[in-house]
Amino acid sequence: MQDFSGEFFDAFKLVAALDPTLLEVVGLSLRVSLCAVVIAAMVGLPLGAFLAVARFPGRGAAVILLNSLMGLPPVVVGLAVYLMLSNAGPLGVLQLLYTPGAMIIAQALLVTPIVAALTRQTVEDMRGEYAEYLATLGTGPFAMVATLLVDARYSLLTALLAGFGRAIAEVGAVIIVGGNINHVTRVMTTTIALETSKGNLAMAMGLGMVLIAIAVSINAVLMSLRSAATNAAYG
Amino acid sequence: MKRRYFLSALGAAFAVMAAQFAGTLQGPAEAADQFIIVQSTTSTQNSGLLDYILPKFTEKSGIEVRVVAVGTGQAIKNAANGDGDVLLVHAKPAEEKFVANGDGVKRFDLMYNDFVIVGPESDPAGIVGSSDVVNALKKIAAAKAPFASRGDDSGTHKKEKALWKEAGIDPAAASGAWYRETGSGMGATLNAAVGMDAYTLTDRATWISFKNKASFEIAVQGDDKLFNQYGVILVNPKKHENVKAEAGQAFIDWLLSEEGQALIASYKVDGQQLFFPNAEKM
């Protein structure tokens, strides 16, 4: 058996030493996942709020569909994006395959349903509270969505964090559309997969711990920001 | 007011990300003057060979080489979709079919190594030390000793299936029993084999550089049938218009050149040579 603990701590030594390759990988992970979450937020927040506010035939089915899409398998999304972006696919001309752009697209597709579904739940709860008051103002659906999104902002942060967690931890989609190319599309999770396939289990585990530590820090920072701001805005 | 700070912090974060996104989209293209995509197998990457030789090519030519390392089957399919400039794999019949279909220009022998069967120290099938792979497989089947198969249509998997056929055994009949198809890459399959004390067929390069050997050792080696030939092919620019033919051909020429071949030969792990160049002299 290999010297597990030694290699395990090697991963942390890389962090402590600010190993440039590791930093590059971590940086790309953050960039890709944050961009994906931003895109998912731009689509998912209004979409979820719209579903919470609008009443139309088939809305129930749409909500069920959206909730189910939260569990989209990353591999399937990766494959679908690969088929679209492949040179043999309809969007091949964009030449995005095996670039971070492709990874962002795949992760945005994974995260959008999560953001939208959680937004719908949050906004619908708040809608119950606000609907009658907003009706006294003659508020139309768009103004209602805008009001609810603004007022639910701190709760919606949780939806975005859930989406970010999904994106940063996901490997199935980015490895297919990114190709795990060294210095180009290699992120934390694909590095972990690679180290595992090389049999470097301790190193892989160490990198996994680094990934978790990063996710925890980001959550901690945002949540403390949120609670400071929430204390000031809610009662 | 705290809320203002929060919102402006959020706004700033969004702005930074938007800039990042823009940078992400064009960033890679700026990283080198020019780049090519090589669809290759996990063995060339996991063994560290490509990490060893590619920087020297980039330094010389200014062409960055981006490697997508997947199973041979998937690499060939990706290349057939035009998603790559060069194909570097190890399954000669499939490669020849790739060229015959018009997806590739021409196939060149690049290098070889060999496959080995590795297994647990306990050696339940009693095959350690054998150099007759067909007989060894028969013994494994007879003993119903666990055997981990790649099961992913990779070069190694194709080789394994050919060997079973030669042994006159249909292991698929025992699938789920002693014959276990992992459907994964070489490394993952080795991890699985170690985990369940199963024999498995692996290329020697991956095995030597594999770090999670536990008590496993090579059981069968040295049979001519275990020969493992790697080939390199330029994806056909006539069929796939995005192929960077010039840069791709430059990479192939370099691999086949004396310099490239010597570099392949000089790559060693733990003092052992992993790949043996055998390109025809040009």
Place this chain on the structure above:
Amino acid sequence: MLDRPRSPQEPANVVAPRPVPAERVPAHALPSDPVLPLSARGLVFARAGRRLIDDIDFTLEGAGITLIMGHNGAGKSLLLRLLAGLVEPDAGTVTWNGRAPDRARATRVGFVFQKPVLLRRSALGNVVHALKCAGVKRAERKLRAHEALQRARLAPLAGVPARLMSGGEQQRLALARALALRPRVLMLDEPTASLDPTSVAHIEALALEAVRAGTRILFVGHDLAQARRLADEVVFMHSGRIAERTPAATFFDNPQSPLAARFLAGDLLLDEDRKLKREEETTP
């Protein structure tokens, strides 16, 4: 608070609107009035087989404060919501100056709920939001919002998150927010039900000030003392119907309906009241 002119006594006319002396008709109650006369015809609202509003005809015009009284479950709050266009009747019509309520005129009818609905924003933000919904130009919003808070003596709390304010402050904010839109009609649904005496006085003062500025007020309440302080006329409801509609002075001293008389005498109709309460709790 009691020094403003009372409307002259008139003969009891149970359901029909009461004529209002010309000198009390505010200047902006012209034929082009956005809301008045506010009228209901044959209004019915039923749930689970019970008519919670049972064929009500009602017209609101003129000026002053009309207090709607009655037992729990009599249908007071529901009638208010129907008249405000917040709830669709099962039968009958509500019209604002001849036309059905519409979104464009919604902000001309203010509404304050028993439990204030405040946005998760500052006091100022709440008023600004309402002004924005009412189509007030961006440049004017802050100014008007500050004015409204000033009138409600909430100016020092402008930057405080609304949901951190006390119950009394929250209700005052809700009222200030409604008044900032300069509504033609203001509907108050038991706005002081759970407030301390000081807060109640604040709310009442604001309501009377609004009436002086020409706003017509419909006020749902239980409190007889408060009704005496505020009401120009009283509508007494029972079991989804209007039992009587009388000028305030007449109502308190000489109610026209036996039901109202018993109500004023403190006869809480104990058995029936309990039954109604139970039913009210099970219906929204």
